[in-house]
Amino acid sequence: MHLQSLILLAAAAAQTVSAYTVRGFLDPTPPSSSSQILPKLSYAPSIEITLRSSTAYHKTFLQSAPVSASSSDAEQLSGFAFVNVSEGSYQLRVNCIEHIFPVLRVDVGENEVEVFLTHPGNDWTVTGARQPYPVELKPVGKAVYYQVREGFNVLKLFKNPMLIISLFTLVMVFVLPKMMENMDPEQLKELQEQQSKSVPPTLTNPMNFDMASYLAGKSSSSSSGESAAGASSSSASGSESAKGQARSRKH
Amino acid sequence: MLRSPVLLLLSLVSFVCTAVALFNDDAFVIDWHKPAIGSLTPSRLLLSPTSLTALSDSAILAAIDPLSGDFLWRHSLTHSAIAQDAVLTRLDDSSVLVAAASPTDPAITHIAVFVELNGGLLWESNLAIGAPISVTVGSRDAFVLASDGVLVRLRHLSGRLSWQYQLPTGYSPVAASYVESLSAIAIVVRSQQSGLGYITVDINSGESTSDFIRLDTLPAAVGVTVVSSDLLAWTLPAAPDSIKLGSLFDGSSKGVISASKSYSSYELSAHGNTLTATFVSSDGKSGWVQVYKLNPSLELIKTSEVSATASIYASSGSDELFEFQDATFGGFSLSDPLVRLFGPTDVEDLPSLSSIEFVKCSSSACLVGDIYSEYTYVNSTGKVWARDESTVGATASLFVDLEEEGEESAIGDVLFEEHASPVEAYVHRLSRHIRALNDLPAYLVSFVKRFISGNYDAAPETYSGSVTIGDTFGFRKLIILATPRGGLRALDTANGGARVWKVDNVLSGEPIVGLALEDRGAAGKSIKVIGSFGKVATVSVTGTVVEISKLDRLGLGDKIEKIVSLPPAGEDEQETLAVWTAHGEFLVVGTEPSKPLFLSKVVDNTVKGYIYEKGSVTETYTFSLPTANYKISSVSARDPKDVSVSIGRVLGDRSVLYKYLNPHLLAVTAVDPSTSSAAVFLLDSASGRLLYSGFHDGEVVDTDAGVKVVMGENWVVYSYWSEKVARGEKLVVLDLYESDIKDERWSKSLGNFSSFVNTPAPYVQSQAYLFPNHITTLAVTRSRFGITNRDIIAALDTNMIVELPKRLLDARRPVNRDPSNEEKEEGLMRYEPLIIDDRRSVISHVRQVIGTQVVECAPALLESTVLVFSHGVDLFFTRVTPSQPFDVLSKSFNKGQLVTTxxxxxxxxxxxxxxxxxxxxxxxxxxx
Structure with a gap:
């Protein structure tokens, strides 16, 4: 690529009459990304390169190497040249749909062409790093136009902790009674006793939990016996009375 | 204006939304793009069986795939070439050469060589030799003859200048041809003294090898064409029926072709020893062929009217002759007698013979261009493809709202039921409902279909059946474009911009100045087409010309310049449609308005105000620019259809800044090329009062590019390119408020706002931004009720169209500090002078929209959605939601998921x- 542009440069020197020719090329090596080897970029014919000051506007297209060069590489579009550029300070841009290129400052002087990076939004006198001439442009990245819509994803659904908790609970609802059934009856009784000691009777059955009395600070025993009994506590006495009531209703 | 504080709140809420990019699944679905290049001219068209390359009249060079009619590549050469002064030739098998006069300096010829296959540039060069006249190729190099009498030889690989030959004075160049047997270029020249002749120039030395060799004593020869490398043809205006032939080898006469009838045009092509002359008769409806043998002397082999029916003939330049009849295409071999190769093949949509503008043929296919800029490519099997290039440079465009489904019939019924007696109305209604039951099965089927697909915004299937029925959300509208050749094209926004109908030559030859929509309520809508010489056509929405009338008040020799569509002056009144004429007359088309009209227009670099009353227009004021060096660059007024729902802006502390909402506000921008500066003026267009002025002196503004301006609700945004301080495009926003004091609203105390009361000047807040690209056109979105935010739509010189939220360009953004909590509530961000080059704001995404001149916005039925349409060269359509699609279910809403759950x-x-x-x-x- 370098060699080619140098040859072009030599040709330019012979042709220059009254104004200058600014030459350069788009580097087809993809933006560096770790060690991965990426294929060379190919540039579309729709790419336009502009050189602009307040008084001049130049536009050119990517050059195709002469077709006589037989290698397939030669048909790649990459070089460009602005002919008959007069002295001055210009902004060089690449209009490319696919890639994003840096904006360069090109100063065409009496004897030489100087190229700098620019800092957008800064005074024109603030120049960035000096760049080689012929202008060498490397894409800084791929242009992103779209926003990806987040669709429905089963896998993502299962990453949701709420869903996992509810699924776990659901499984437990089915599995726990089975476990209880398989338990040794004595062990079960022990467990029930343990539970009755540790947990206040009102809280053992959330289905019939009397929120009002709980919030009012009434203990289950002092509240209306009927409701406490109805609340089917698993405490020994409670269950006794409940059985009694039920039986009496049966009669 | 303020309906309720709720709306104010709503607009505040809508502030919070920020613009986000186009969704990947919406791209290519909600938008469409029609790439175009514009009208073609046969002389700038290269056709071979495998390629088609053209430089259009709009200076776009394009390679078209002959199989599909799609563009392989396009290059807009508007910066370097004047198409009307251009020559396109093939340099070798793989490359084409464009030589054209430069638009910046007509004395410079710009020459560029492109590879036909991939559009790559091989070389280009600028030569100060005048406009190009003729290009000929010899020993692989290009020889360019230009109007300064200069012939140059350019090396085919590098474009390097080998030599330059200057014609002696007194000879003006006409054409150039490479004569291989002489190894020289014959420059055909004419001179007042010596007549028509040629001079030969050696291709190696660049020296002339002969003196003037005379071909004709009269210099007035017309139609001078190089038929083959050493054969020249011309006619004399006195005897148009005899076409003279001369040799560029020895200057001898090669005979005379006598046209057997009077013709309007002819074409000669030589191949081997055969010369074919194809003529088109003077009425343009038929043609004939005369075939000659060239050597030893010109001898007529055949004068053929190959078929009895009217036909037009075209030669491929080699052995084939093609015949066009009404709707058929046939081919012959140029032997004696003519042998039919194929056909006649039926070709659909072939233009009628009288509307064919040109036919250009390769050995196997022809490109037929009609006078309405439509191009059909035909081969022995029939039509291969057709391109409609008529919409390039459209003179006017119009959005036509379509009726909602069933609206038409329902209106009459409902009206009847409203006015009839209760019993009658009840019976009517009952019978209507029973009748409607007929449609129930179909409705159920469509309901289930829609339910399953979940696609409510898609085009209903009735589209093909009816032109005038829109969709539920109002995304389907018709776009009417007035073509530069006096036709109309109606495009369907919903079906990928498909052409619904076309009418050519609406005003019988008159160019169209403007279009307006006439809504006659129950009688439906119609389109008024106004021509430059006063013809007014009424065209129905379905594309039939209902009537053509003439504006009788148009003075003799006067011409219509511009049409004006004014909002209704009062209740029960219609929009006023009027025209400005070249003589400064103001004529109302249709009903006269009941109230006086205040008008303004740009005349001779000034803004003039007028009052129109009782059928006459009186000048009221003239606004001149500060110095004579200033030139008006652009003018913008607020779209009269744009509605404001909130009259104030609620600040973080719940106080209100009242917007300056003056319907007569006019923004005028000007540039001063002598000092490279720009200026902006805000006027009251009714009274001519200057409300605000801003100057950009010492910024080295690109005055050729000018200033672009757009006006929204109470703000003006303009852009220009300048070198200082930071180089690039500047985007300036001016926000206008009634007062800088919160909660102060003088327009209320005045009762009725009037331009003629000496009100305080608006309080203008402004901020400037640096925009990364050059803006060529600005527009503003307009939603149905004006609740949705307004976005700015800008067309860029990078062939993109971007959407910028006005919220981003807010003049209240705090500078050099972070926003306070109150300002954050207002939705303000810290001021950043640079707007970053975010491609996610590009609504045209990967499409290359070339040559945008006009961007138009129209509201959909949904408040959230605005339809955006751009034209110029390419047509591009999309819809945007400046405040997000708040009134429509998002696509990510999954009906299946909901139902399953x-x-x-x-x-x-x-x-x-x-x-x-x-x-x-x-x-x-x-x-x-």
Whole structure:
């Protein structure tokens, strides 16, 4: 690529009459990304390169190497040249749909062409790093136009902790009674006793939990016996009375 | 204006939304793009069986795939070439050469060589030799003859200048041809003294090898064409029926072709020893062929009217002759007698013979261009493809709202029921409902279909059946474009911009100045087409010309310049449609308005105000620019259809800044090329009062590019390119408020706002931004009720169209500090002078929209959505939602998921229900 542009440069020197020719090329090596080897970029014919000051506007297209060069590489579009550029300070841009290129400052002087990076939004006198001439442009990245819509994803659904908790609970609802059934009856009784000691009777059955009395600070025993009994506590006495009531209703 | 504080709140809420990019699944679905290049001219068209390359009249060079008619590549050469002064030739098998006069300096010829296959540039060069006249190729190099009498030889690989030859004075160049046997270029020249002749120039030395060799004593020869490398043809205006032939080898006469009838045009092509002359008769409706043998002397072999029916003939330049009849295409071999190769093949949509503008043929196919800029490519099997290039440079465009489904019939019924007696109305209604039951099965089927697909915004299937029925959300509209050749094209926004109908030559030859929509209520809508010489056509929405009338008040020799569409002056009144004429007359088309009209227009670099009353227009004021060096660059007024729902802007502390909402506000921008500066003026266009002025002196503004301006509700945004301080495009916003004091509203105390009351000047807040690209056109979105935010749509010189939220360009953004909590509530961000080059704001995404001149916005039925349409060269359409699609379900809404969830829950309840019940019972019984 370098060699080619140098040859072009030599040709330019012979042709220059009254104004200058600014030459350069788009580097087809993809933006560096770790060690991965990426294929060379190919540039579309729709790419336009502009050189602009307040008084001049130049536009050119990517050059195709002469077709006589037989290698397939030669048909790649990459070089460009602005002919008959007069002295001055210009902004060089690449209009490319696919890639994003840096904006360069090109100063065409009496004897030489100087190229700098620019800092957008800064005074024109603030120049960035000096760049080689012929202008060498490397894409800084791929242009992103779209926003990806987040669709429905089963896998993502299962990453949701709420869903996992509810699924776990659901499984437990089915599995726990089975476990209880398989338990040794004595062990079960022990467990029930343990539970009755540790947990206040009102809280053992959330289905019939009397929120009002709980919030009012009434203990289950002092509240209306009927409701406490109805609340089917698993405490020994409670269950006794409940059985009694039920039986009496049966009669 | 303020309907309720709720709306104010709503607009505040809508502030919070920020613009985000186009969704990947919306791209290519909601938008469409029609690439175009514009009208073609046969002389700038290269056709071979495998390629088609053209430089259009709009200076776009394009390679078209002859199989599909799609563009392989396009290059807009508007910066370097004047198409009308251009020559396109093939340099070798793989490359084409464009030589054209430069638009910046007509004395410079710009020459560029492109590879036909991939559009790559091989070389280009600028030569100060005048406009190009003729290009000929010899020993692989290009020889360019230009109007300064200069012939140059350019090397085919590098474009390097080998030599330059200057014609002696007194000879003006006409054409150039490479004569291989002489190894020289014959420059055909004419001179007042010597007549028509040629001079030969050696291709190696660049020296002339002969003096003037005379071909004709009269210099007035017309139609001078190089038929083959050493054969020249011309006619004399006195005897148009005899076409003279001369040799560029020895200057001898090669005979005369006598046209057997009078013709309007002819074409000669030589191949081997055969010369074919194809003529088109003077009425343009038929043609004939004369075939000659060239050597030893010109001899007529055949004068053929190959078929008895009217036909037009075209030669391929080699052995084939093609014949066009009404709707058929046939081919012959140029032997004696003519042998039919194929056909006549039926070709659909072939233009009628009288409307064919040109036919250009390769050995196997022809490109037929008609006078309305439509191009059909035909081969022996029939039509291969057709391109409509008529919409390039459209003179006017119009959005036509379509009726909602069933609206038409329902209106009449409802009106009847409203006015009839209750019993009658009830019976009518009942019978209507019974009648409607007929449609129930179809409705159910469509309902289920829509339910399954979940696609409510898609085009209903009735589209093909009816032109005038829109969709539920108002995304389907018709776009009417007035073509530069006096036709109309109606495009369907919903079906990828498909052409719904076309009418050519609406005003019988008159160019169209403007279009307006006439809404006659129950009688439906129609389109008024106004021509430059006063013809007014009424065209129905379905594309039939209803009537053509003439504006009788148009003075003799006067011309219509511009049409004006004014909003209704009062209730029960219609829009006023009027025209400005070249003589400064103001004529109302249709009903006269009841109230005086205040008008303004740009005349001779000034803004003039007028009052129109009782049929006459009186000048009221003239606004001149500060110095004579200033030139008006652009003018913008607020779209009269744009509505404001909130009259104020609620600040973070719940106080209100009242917007300056003056319907007569006019923004005028000007540039001063002598000092490279720009200026902006805000006027009251009714009174001519200057409300604000801003100057950009010492910024080295690109005055050729000018200033672009657009006006929204109470703000003006303009852009220009300048070198200082930071180089690039500047985007300036001016926000206008009634007062800088919060909660102060003088327009209320005045009762009725009037331009002629000396009101305080608006309080203008402004901020400037640096925009990364050059803006060529600005527009503003307009939603149906004006609740949705307004976005700015800008067309860029990078062939993109971007959407910028006005919220981003807010003059209240705090500078050099972070926004306070109150300002954050207002939705203000810290001021950043640079707008970053975010491609996610590009609504045209990967499409290359070339040559945008006009961007138009129209509201959909949905408040959230605005339809955006751009034209110029390419046509591009999309829809945008400046405040997000708040009134439509998002595409990510998954109906299937919702239904499954509900079903799953139902199943769950069924399963768990008995268990819970059992458990409860067990618990109550205390059994375990």
């Amino acid at each position: 509900i079903l799953a829950l139902g199943v769950g309840v069924r399963l768990v229900g008995p268990m819970v019940r059992r458990k409860q019972i067990k618990a109550r019984w205390g059994s375990s």
